[in-house]
Amino acid sequence: MAAILNWWDGVELWLTGLPFGVQTAVVMPVVLALAYGIAVVLDGALGWGIAGLHRLRHAGDEAAPE
Template structure:
């Protein structure tokens, strides 16, 4: 099974190496860009979770609103 995957990968690598540079660049960007964005998003979430555990935000009680006056009643 591993040998079949290695042979397939070698074929893909050879095919990619024989393409002209603009096509190589376009294919690499089409694969690498989404992968890099996914990894960046994952790292961002992990860092946010770690920061939240080590430095929790204190809970602030909601501000008390002044009593609302009904504008329809004459004063």
């Protein structure tokens, strides 16, 4: 773990030493990829949950006599 932390410290120092425009160009692809990944996972989880609620609602309708 110490090796990973030392590596991250080096990356952090390198990044903070860059000009702002270059920092933005380096960081934004990473941030955008993380945001996209989180959005895809949340979209899938919410879609699965909504589909489950629809199945439960329609299962209750079929079991009830008319």
